[in-house]
Amino acid sequence: MPGAQHLARHLHGPDAPQVAVLLHTRLRGLPRLPRPPQISDDPHLFPRLAHPFHEASPPPHSTAWTPPDHGGLGGGVLVEHHPSKTEELWTLECGSMGAVINVEALDAHDPALFHAWYAAYHEGDAAGRHAPVVFPESVMLDQLTQESRAVRRAFGVFVGSECLGAAVLEWETEQNAHLGNIEVYVPPRHRRSGIGTALLERLSQEADGAGLTTLIAEVNAVTPEAAGLHFARRAGFSTVLTEDHQVLDLQVPEERLAQWRSVSDAPALGYAAHSWHGATPPDRLGQMAAVQNAMNADVPTGDMDVDPQNLTVEELVAQDGRLARRGYVTFVTLLTAPDGEPVGFTRIYIQTSDPDHALQDDTWVHVEHRGHRMGAWLKAENLALVQAAAPEARFLHTSNAQSNDAILSLNKRFGFRRTEVLHEVQRGGRT
Template sequence: MDGEQARSFEIRAVPVPEALGAPDSREFEAMAEVAALVEESVWGHRTFAWGPASLLPRYRDDRYQPMRAFAAWEGDRCVGRVECEWELSDGAETLDLAIGVLPDARRRGIGTALLEAARGLAADLGRDILTGMSDVAAPALEAPGARLEARDGSGSIPASDPGAAFATHHGFRLAQLERMSGQPLAGRAEEFSAASEAAEAAAADDPARYRIVTWVDHAPDHLVEGMAIAQAAMSTDPPAGESTYDVQQWDAARVRATEEQSIASGRTCLFAAAVLDDDVVAGFTELSVPGDSSATFQWSTIVLEPHRGHRLGMRLKLANLVQLHRVAPERTDVYTWNADENEHMLAINVALGYRVLGLSALWQRDDVAGADSAGTGATNGS
């Protein structure tokens, strides 16, 4: 199709309301619903989607990682959206996108138009690199035909997958694959407790004397500076494949601001940290417990390089699973994403009972102002 005459849709920025349930929040809530429906089209459920109540505090907080969105409308119906997020730390150069179009509205140029809106924002911000994710559930991984592989890791995805086809058509390259895995929790409280006790007993002879400290939502004051250092390392230490990650600058204020945002989003965050006697944080792990879902999400886990080789990763995860059963015993599953080449962390997850549910592809385009992006289609998730 060519020109405005063939366009049956409109792209416009999504207003960020002060609160939900008001007339001026309709477009924001519709955008969040489209995102959930796109997730459902990939996974068969919307467990991984952020509801509007979880999203709104993120959009209203511009201190460290601002977010903006554009939505596609056919009359009064929202049929697609692109969410844009960027890091404000010095030297940051990427704009991260989550693009999705409803299945019955694809192949009309809506995804292309949303991408163009995001490119315009990138140009306004002076960002040279676009990144984004697409998801492929396990059954769809078996689709016949050509495959796409990342440089590192052993996985691959079908080139015919809607997200992959859209990304490659628009000049993105496959920078990394992540395994999306799930772990059942029901009936395992005693198992995790016994395993954690055994891991702590085995660590008693370690002369380094790392102790495991757990907390809910707010880090103890004496550990905030150490947590800032560990959080900053999350943007530099994990395997990055061929992707560009902006180095994040953290201090105590950002740690506290992130805690505030999670609470405002209705999420309970559980932490376990490995700590030395001088309050040095050697590593930590975080579980996010959303208020609008029965699931739990394994977020950051890191052991800083000088402290590796002490089996801290397993100790941290076990301690936090014990804490999860104590704080939120009704939770049924934990979900996590790991770089396909991160063999050490994947081995820990397999030992804990995680199984692969799909792959997430990280796409990158380095010439935002470059080649024309004409075409049609839409990514299939975020």
Template sequence: MTGTDLHVHELDVHDDETFAAWHGAYAAALDAAVGEAAMTWTLPELQVQMREPTRDLERHGFVGRVGGPDGEVVAAGFAGFPQLDNLESAYLETSVHPDHQGRGHGTALAIHVEEFAVAAGRRLLTCEVRWRGDQGSDGEGSPGAALARSRGFKLGLTDVQRRLDGRIPDDVLDALAAEAAPHHTAYRLDAFTGPMKDEYAESWLALANTLMVEAPTGDIEREAERTDLATLREQEENVAKQGRTLFSTVALDETGEVVAYTTIAHGVHDVSGAFQWGTQVHRDHRGHRLGLAVKVANHRLFQAERPDVERVSTYNAESNVHMIAVNERLGFQPVSRMGEFQKRVPLRG
């Protein structure tokens, strides 16, 4: 027992009943926090993510029950430990079903997950908290933000979730492409579905591994990633098992190296929605409208392949004014916020 009457144990990822209840607590908490703006992993997607190990991240789930060790599942926790880079870091999440919030369960679960991470040798703890857009940049009034602060986490970066509802009209895409074209005549664009093409993979990795430090980070500490080709292919297999298809566009310089890219992911378990993943332009190739160009080309591809998708969601740091401007020109509108919180735990004795 920890703190309240919450019993916490590690999730058995092959226990279908408990896994479904664990997922249900997470999904209900996110719905309560941001309503229809929630970007929720579906149960089948999360089962693959937790059951199919990948070499880049060690994953642990935690189940919070009331009424004893076999009682009702009311809380869900997660700890992710990077294995190739950021080796002192842990990514933590805690969720409490809205019917059971306000009883100390969130604190009890947070203590358990944090202690688990620290015992594993992780000292830099990071968590993400989502809240409604009207709760401002600091999450005033958000129970999740209040819990993070009560545990000593500091808000290091605020992201804004934006969503595109419906298709981008073809004439809008045509106009934006025409506007960008004169600025990137020395580059070639390639839009495609599925895994990263073999001929692009190495240079794409060299660029993508820097995304987490090249994008605005605020006060969040991060190291560049060290994903290699074998890990990339493993990750792509994982994505395919989740029922997701990737839609990517790359910009290539005169040597054929990837200098910009963007990716959209769409899954079979929530066919109405898609996720805008990373977009990046190499720092030596900025100023050529490549960010706009790859996103326009990718949306054109995606809309041709998935004409019935109703929405595409993305996150940008509030300070990332360039990418926000690109997204807004495409029609994305703000719908919620997310705070990235972090704390460093001192070494013990």
């Protein structure tokens, strides 16, 4: 980054190179100032300059602070004053060189590098959200370093030992091989400086190289004005599915669970519930694979360019192994019809390093067997299992498509409250 190196020559103090890069990333798209700079305190960069005002650099160069809203950038920039010209010709030092943000592939096997990258990932994902659930550091490390049926590549923007933004590209080589799932997270203090755009551009290049024609991302929005939504739309992504993220306070009293069980006549009709936690019992593997495949073909996907996943027994065993390795305990209740056929299930995960939060994954009943409040019965049975085995759990999280009126109504009766809306956003498509 030659421009940043040039900036560093006009700064002082041990942090000068890092500060120069931070300042340099703020120069994108702003070739000159229309008037003399105004001094404005930047809480993130101001304390890091040994001499934050005009004394920071020898004549004719000056360090100045632009207003927070100037050019949409805000914060500090180094400017150059040409004494022989009018004040209207103050120009940004290195502005003509173009700001370069170096996006690096992450070596997740480097502990210090990965820890810095994950700090940016976590902060960027959780910022501004209510009751966020973010992959724990150990889980993300496993995803990036251990083999699975998905390919994952991670990238970051680093300045010294700090990571300013984190990104991940993931895709499968067998099913939905056209589809790339992406994540781009930038902590709030580093936003609006081109870092997210640079990360997304790198992911797009990697996706092109892998032959991926569709990119999909999840954006959690507390309000319609969420920064992530604006960023996605400016980058050409459109919302193709919306889901309500809902939270239920635990523990639920046993009398309420008994009430939820009692609303269903499924037991009287000969249906049975089979519950377990941990790996799928060997005698249930075929049933669980079959019922998950049936659900995958039925659940709402909006306008997502995605094909239903098909899970084999072998893949289910491998999936159970990955979850256990990553510290997840799985709680499952399987529904069978009077003839023994699997016709529904519900599943909850708890990650051992985050025991406060339980994650409701799926609840589904085959369309031909609906109408008997079986969803309520399944949820009550499985939640009783969770509360008995994990009494420390305080919150149960779930996300459901806004078009799924039946399950949203059921969750409301259970006491779930919406905390945010998850937008599945998509760009591109199969030709």
